[in-house]
Amino acid sequence: MSVDIAVIDYGMGNLRSVSKAIEHVAPSASVVVTSDPAVIAAAGRVVFPGQGAAPDCMREIDARGLRQAIVDAARSKPFLGICMGMQVLFEHSEEGDTACLGILPGTVQRFPHEAMHDDAGNKLKVPHMGWNNVHQAMPHPLWVGIEEGARFYFVHSYFVQPTAPDVIAGFSHYPFPFTCAVATANIFAVQFHPEKSQNDGLTLLGNFVTWNPGERDTACDMSGAACA
């Protein structure tokens, strides 16, 4: 059986939501939740979700022998990182002082306690949990059909800080601006949960399952936005 979309399972939490949402937007695609490097290598596109803590994620990735398969997929085919699956693409996480996959330059940091209050002085809770506005920092095929500032569902205590600002595809505020989406050639990764973000989340996933990274200029034209 050829696999259209592989959802990488490394034992970190609930993957059913992700696979169900993808099946919903791509009913004719074969979607497989897998921890088999060969299946990941053969899949047409790859979704890399994840919940929990960074040290556990990295340990489980290595315990299952998945590191190389993830790195290879992130370099070669449409690749969607979600939540922890976005964070561990970077070099290092402050959470448990953890060395991550290093596919993207940058680090992962905790929302700093001293900054967590709004303009009126009210305490802001961590984890950052709930629906927040996502601002699109670049036109991208995965944003097509999604309004600037649309709300997505977040739940996280750490956020990514890319070294190269040109990979920033989206940002949100809590209370300061933080990166919540990054994009490179064939990678798109988000801090929020598209699989839990109702219609806009499904739109993003639907865009991913039809995304052909080589045709980015065409997609930019379709979105009506100017390509930088």
Place this chain on the structure above:
Amino acid sequence: MLAKRIIPCLDVTNGRVVKGVNFVELKDAGDPVEIARRYNEAGADELTFLDITASSDNRDLILHIIEAVASEVFIPLTVGGGVRVVGDVQRLLNAGADKVSINTSAVTNPQLVKDAADRYGSQCIVVAIDAKRAGDHWEVFTHGGRTATGLDAVEWAKKMENLGAGELLLTSMDRDGTKSGFDLELTRAISDAVDIPIIASGGVGTLQHLVDGVKEGRADAVLAASIFHFGEYGVDEAKRYMKQHGIEVRL
């Protein structure tokens, strides 16, 4: 800006929603999937299912419900009721729950909260606290409010945060079912004592109560059952009201 959340709560027993959900033209008033779909369309930010099934024989029915709802409704789903061991958490997450709420077992076995948070992450562990005023403080109750624990609710909330709870669902047993509004002092005391989000519950009778829960009680989310179930107010109506009163909501 982060929106305050509105969370309808559905009581489920033996695979059916009870408390008569009063949507117009609902074909089957007890069908959890149809009810979840309607709440989703109305703009609910999350859904909470409380399994009140008495017989352990029928406990697995909630898993089928969650599986069915999670296949169609793509917003966060929390499930509580009868969670006793880490295996219960795992089964609910595997069925499609995004968060699992632990109540009585958090008191009888606090290690469960830590073990579950360590294993699955704090983001999916909600601790439900049922509290009742006792003089100048609030006491934690279990078993649906029947059993006093002697625990101070504010201290208990801090302990649960330290053990790894990602969120607290706080119910005032004094107000539950009274429609007289949240216990705002209780809500504020606990919200100020911890850094994790608080869901206020118990006592909502009007839309102003929801506003008060956020503004006065400093709740991050508000949970309500009867005002939505019996069709007195819609979730969308509640959100518009909150927005008119200066609260950030997802519309």
